[in-house]
Amino acid sequence: MDAHPTRISLIQAAIRQFGRGGFEAASTRTIAAQAGTNISSIAYHFGGKDGLxxxxxxxxxxxxxxxxxxxPGLQDRPDPRHARLLLRRLVRRIVTFMIVSPGASDAVAFVLRELAEPDSPVLDRLYATLIEPRHRALCALWSAATGAPAEAEEVKLAVFSLVGQAVYFRVAAPIVQRRMGWRHYGRAEARAITRRMLANLDRMIGDGDG
Amino acid sequence: MDAHPTRISLIQAAIRQFGRGGFEAASTRTIAAQAGTNISSIAYHFGGKDGLxxxxxxxxxxxxxxxxxxxPGLQDRPDPRHARLLLRRLVRRIVTFMIVSPGASDAVAFVLRELAEPDSPVLDRLYATLIEPRHRALCALWSAATGAPAEAEEVKLAVFSLVGQAVYFRVAAPIVQRRMGWRHYGRAEARAITRRMLANLDRMIGDGDG
DNA sequence: GTCTATAAACAGATAGAC
DNA sequence: GTCTATCTGTTTATAGAC
Known part of the structure; x- marks a missing residue:
């Protein structure tokens, strides 16, 4: 909420550290040092490591x-062609965000770690504010593109399949890059991944019932 | 290598603990206790936490x-129909292994954590013994099914897309289950995921050039 | 091989100066 | 708000009895 610079630096450093080795592996000392401030700032601004x-x-x-x-708002229901176009645009945006934008690696790793932990103290929060609304929106679009009901089991699983691919490309980057012979994720690599994911999307949507 | 019971218990307990909170979050005390032995056994059998x-x-x-x-061996090249059949069988097997087999959750989480860490001390090992050979085999099958060259960029990325989905269903299980309204991963849930992933596979392979 | 006891380093939290 | 200093508990590793 607050735009206090120390607060922001601490959050940024913490996401990085939490994303790399996990919450418990990150020490408040390291986080504070990386944020260019003192350990006690964490207690002051967030009440402690858990607050951070x-x-x-x-x-x-x-x-x-x-x-x-x-x-696009959920209320207006686009026609199949338009829905497919919007889905394609979203896939492009997701891949661009995850692959090329700096810092996304740590953020995605952090979130996935929390999502994987069955009793993470922030799981409810992340599910309600991040996962659920976006997954629901994608399901609605998928439904508009294919004609299947938005809350059908098949549709929900299809959307998870799609985002799962993107998450995997980000999180398993070290081995993907090694297998592909890539030195890093740059524009060219993002384009290749985007091309593949768009092809997957088109085929999964198919001509209707998927 | 050794079949010493304490050794096995320790490894089993360690995979569980490493998979849950990450390597650094797991304490050797907890691991030893869960394995029903003493902390010093870790030093004796593995030289230390890193050896474990x-x-x-x-x-x-x-x-x-x-x-x-x-x-199927890589040397014999099955015809497209047979290759597709083998791929479908492999998808079934992968999902079954990941979703229903007990303990797979922790093992997958452990491996993914190591793969995500760019300088994990076991990344090279896992890549060489686990990732590369299996990814290569899948690429060969994909090639046989679609006609595309096995080492083509598109093929390698397609295979990563496929396994990425399965990994995501396993690792992000808490939110998948919540969104799907599932209490856990049982036979029925595994069947639903398998059905979706087989549909994805069929469409991604398509009628040829994918 | 498995244990107890202990060492040395580290963790997060906090009291209080400024 | 930010710092230093310190408290308390926990970490891994290890020395040595059995």
């Missing part, structure tokens, strides 16, 4: 919400 | 190698 964790979850959720802001 | 980490990586790689043993 929550603040990180909120920060990521808010950042993603801003990137995904111009999503 | 390596032993875990080898254990998972070996276990997967056993499950994936009856893979």
């Amino acid at each position: 964790r929550i603040a990180c979850a909120d920060a990521v959720a808010e950042r993603v919400a801003q990137v995904a802001r111009p999503l | 980490r390596i032993a875990c990586a080898d254990a998972v790689a070996e276990r997967v190698a056993q499950v994936a043993r009856p893979l």
Whole structure:
């Protein structure tokens, strides 16, 4: 909420550290040092390490919400061709965000770690603010593109399949890059991944019933 | 290598703990207690916590190698229809292994954590023994099914897309289950995921050039 | 091989100066 | 708000009894 510079630096450093080795592996000392401030600032601004964790979850959720802001409203139901176009645009945006934007690696790793932990203290928060609304929106678009009901099991699983691919390309980057012979994720690599994911999307949507 | 019972118990407990909160979050005390032995056993059998980490990586790689043993040899090149059949069978097997087999959750989480860490001490090992050979085999099958060259960029990315979906369904299980309204991953849930992934596979392979 | 006891380094939290 | 200093508990590693 607050735009205090120390607060922001701490959150940024914490997402990085939490994303790399996990919450418990990151030490408040390292985070504070990387943020260019003192350890006690964490207690002052967030009440402790756990408070910092929550603040990180909120920060990521808010950042993603801003990137995904111009999503078409759920109320207007586009025709199949338009829905497919919007889905393609979203896939492009997701891949671009995840692959090329700096810092996305740590943010995605942080979120996935929290999502994987069954009793993470921020799981409810992330699900309600980040996962659920966006997954629901994608299901609605998928439904408009294919004609299947938006809340059908098949549709929900299809959307998970799609985002799962993107998440994997980001999180498993070290081995993907090694297998592909890539030195890093740059524009060319992002383009190749985008091409593949768009092809997957088109085929999964098919000509109707998927 | 050794079949010493304490060794095995320790590895099993360690994979579980490493998979849940990450390597650094797991304490040797907890691991030893869960294995029903003393902390010092870790130093004795593995030289220390790092040695245990390596032993875990080898254990998972070996276990997967056993499950994936009856893979068709790379030298014989099946015709497209047969290749598609084999791919479908492999998808079934992968989902079954990941979703329903007990303990797979922790093993997958452990491996993914190591793969995500760019300078994990066991990344090279896991890549060489677990990732590369299996990815290569899948690419060969994909090639046989579609006609595309096995080492083409598109093919390698397609295979990553496919396994990425399965990994995501496993690792992000808490939110998948919440969104799907599932209480856990059982036979019915595994069947639904398998159905979706087989549909994805069929469409991605298409009628040829994918 | 498995245990107890302990060492040395590290963690997060906090009291209080400024 | 930010710092230093310190408290308390926990970490891994290890020495040595059995």
